[in-house]
Amino acid sequence: MRHFNKFKVVLVSGLLLFSFYALAQNMDLKTEEPTDFMHSNGKIFVVMVVVITIVTGLLIYVINLDRKIRKLEKNILSGKV
DSSP: OOOOOHHHHHHHHHHHHHHHHHHTOOOOTTTSOTTHHHHHHTTHHHHHHHHHHHHHHHHHHHHHHHHHHHHHHHHHHHTOO
């Protein structure tokens, strides 16, 4: 029996759960668009704000992490550590 990596198991499980969720959607694409429900309730703007907030937070985190790593590399190369 092969040894499965935890990452592979989690990835496959997540993809399977996502596919089951996608199959559970009950929408007639011939008569309505997938975003009509969100537009009719005005919730699409809330979703957009949440997505933009998350992406902005991740971008700020990555920039700060890059600065810290650059500072550590500079200290290591100069022999200050």
